[in-house]
Amino acid sequence: MNYLADVRALARKDLLLELRARDTLPSMLLFVVAVFVVFHFALPAGSSDRAASGLLWVAIVFTALLGLGRAFVPEREQRVLDALVLAPCDRSAIWLAKSIATFAFLGAAEVVALPVFALFFHGLSWSTVAGVALADVGICTVGTFVGATAVVTRARELLLPLLFLPLAIPLVIGGVGASVVDAPGRYLAFLGLYDVLFALLCWAAFEYVVVE
Amino acid sequence: MNYLADVRALARKDLLLELRARDTLPSMLLFVVAVFVVFHFALPAGSSDRAASGLLWVAIVFTALLGLGRAFVPEREQRVLDALVLAPCDRSAIWLAKSIATFAFLGAAEVVALPVFALFFHGLSWSTVAGVALADVGICTVGTFVGATAVVTRARELLLPLLFLPLAIPLVIGGVGASVVDAPGRYLAFLGLYDVLFALLCWAAFEYVVVE
Amino acid sequence: MIEARNVGRLFGDKRVLRGVDLDVPRGGFALVTGPNGAGKTTLLRMCAGLALPSEGELRVDVTRERIGFLAHDPLVYRELTALENLDLYGKLYRVLERKERVGMLLERFGLWEARHERVGAYSRGMTQRLALCRVLLHDPALLVLDEPYTALDAQGADLLDEQLDELHGDRTFLVSTHDPERVERFATTRLVLA
Amino acid sequence: MIEARNVGRLFGDKRVLRGVDLDVPRGGFALVTGPNGAGKTTLLRMCAGLALPSEGELRVDVTRERIGFLAHDPLVYRELTALENLDLYGKLYRVLERKERVGMLLERFGLWEARHERVGAYSRGMTQRLALCRVLLHDPALLVLDEPYTALDAQGADLLDEQLDELHGDRTFLVSTHDPERVERFATTRLVLA
């Protein structure tokens, strides 16, 4: 139970940090609309459904990268990660809390974006929504892990992108697959498998990343 | 001449920083590749040229946005911007140098991305390349300006896309136009006009962004 | 409490510490001095458990939650308020009477009025005071303090003296400083790095 | 050189300075003291030209390139080496004999051996020394130094004393500190903020 309390306290802190920059939600809405306006001008009216769901995935990957890039900024700025690592909580709680917070932001952005998307472009199939949710889990767990690695390795080096690229592309493929094919079951199963596998791996390995 | 020397010294510093820390370019490359992967799956084979070049422009704008988000991170981390502002160089040199560095990164990402695009989707016309080059100038000048603004505010990360995307939409329109129509002259001229106009505006206004 | 035998540390190819021996008994007060770049911070980080020695043996006889580490950086979130920062650490360290202790410390270090301000807007001395609150919050048994007097005004330094007076003898201390006179009277062990 | 009349500063609704009067003649040495959070840094930033007073009048009779400002942060790039940092500033300030001066300062402040290391890997005192090099590099006429002795060891502090000795009388100084005895003998003007 202490574990969960730690995760809660840490995730709460991230949400607090985020909400400090006041109008997060209105700006998220503005952001989503702005992105769709760009899409509108880039893609011809009446593009295929598949092209539209491709756009959706581009938007999601972009938002996720944007979010992950800043996930550990507060910890890096003042080396606060040292203090978290010293705290008596299990280190994996740090990773889990950060993943949850990132997931929450990404989810919040999508809760705004998906209906807007459905409204403007093209209905939403349940398989797209399921694919997005499953891909989000993978993106956040793996992305947070890699982000933490990038913070602690002193010369941040090529680690983040080198690791993240091969790790993230399967998610993108699975997600896009789930939203464009007729029988998305296999893709969704693949995404689920990926999530479980990598979540376990990250959970177990995080300790070794943040301490010497 | 002093002005140019300042710009050179400052831009060199940015390139050096990127070589050291490799923060920006890899994540831009990752994103571009992810976008192409997404569209490889999402766009039905034999999609129109129009759709493919729209996709190219989406990729360019968002890749640039990722790079711009990191442009001023080194200055922010240690408040080095204060020292640059105190230096006797014209403040606009700071903006110009940063724009040039950003342009170099974006250009580097495109040197990889454009051939890949040409290979996967659709040949490249010279007018597309010219359009990309012209749009890059606009993206980097305006984007750097907005990036500097976002640094001095508290909401920083979210503000950048919000301010940038509306300003970038004319560039997208001009760019898509230049790559899809048969006589791209007017579009290229428009992009050039945009570049000149906004470069002048940014150049004149930058001082007010960084000093009280 | 702390037992170092022939401890050394390399960063890449650069040797920072070599053959450090240190014994601090429970309740002892070790004073680490040495010029800039001597490796004081490196040693303190190893004792706090944030880094490992490259050579030699280092034993610190206390669990992680009983250590209080004051670093050069304040280790607080700039975008949170003092109250929020301390509350977070209080939760992570499972401090009993958390809210009361937070209030007490803020008042003691003269930050009560500023408790709802972003730490990013604090002056340097105020940030250092907050860092001290953070270190004392969970009543640690081993206090590792890296130049604790930095940035404090006369009144703040006196406050810290009082704290040391109060805790010393009972808790173990490992303190680095460039102004050894200030804490000389507490010291039971002295280590001079070169 | 510096003339402040009834200067005040607000951050949002918070009043930080009120009615500050200060006159520092050319060649003068103003010593600013006061408790943590009194507004010393705020005042120094205004004099350096990084902030504007909200009220009152502040005149600083020197062009930007003749000011040297030592802030709480070292104002150098962590991912660059000491040499690269100083070279950059040397170019921006159009320092004559740039490379020579950079070498001389690095040597004087004991950083010559470490000149090719990332500043991010420096110890705190080494970073402070580098910041001092940065400030002295372009031989400024007005030196605004915010707690310059912070993090320096005894030898570093002596070095800084020497520098002050050498420049004082010729250059104008505005120095804040929590240890006024250290520079008392130079001071021509004293300002105590409360």
Place this chain on the structure above:
Amino acid sequence: MRRAHRIPLPALAVAALVLVVAALVLVFFVAPNDADQGFSQRIFYFHVSIAFTSYLCFGAGAWKALRHLWKRDPHADLESYVAVHQGVIFGSLVLLTGSIWAKISWGHWWLWSENQLVLFLVLFLFYAAYFMLRFSVDPGPQRANLSAVYALFGVVLVPVSFMAIRLAQHFIHPVVFTRHGAAFGGWILVAYLVSQAAIIVLAYTLYRVELAGKLLAARVRELRLA
């Protein structure tokens, strides 16, 4: 001295009221029904006047911004902000009246194919971001500078976006003065001009009211902090 020969606020308010009533009477009782759109076309008088007025507000905001940057006019920052704020309020009304009209005459609340609409959306987004910017900086000289700079960017963005939309070569809808050419005269013109005047005076009145309130609040704050 510039402020000395301003029209007093009560007089403005009365003028606004009279003009609005006159416009309402003209629009709903005097102007003839549109041939193909019928009664719903009457929303045109307000829709167009409001759109024009919001551009005016943005322009005024930019002008005040320039005065801030150039002359360091002490009130210019507040004036610029209030003008842009009015512009955004009227801009929302453009979106609202336009959408209602669109629903009635096209059957959709929003059409992406109408680039004119999308353009307005882009500008609206930009000015919304202006607000976000302003609210994420503490009050002070820096905020004044940033706001002013972006108010200027806004007015440069307007013509540039217009050009871009023209270039996009789609059908662009508001071409009243050419399309309605002949029909645009008589009572229609009078009704339009009066509505336009009414909305402009209304906007100016609101501007003055908001500005007075803001100045009062600033004064109170000054006294409190002194």
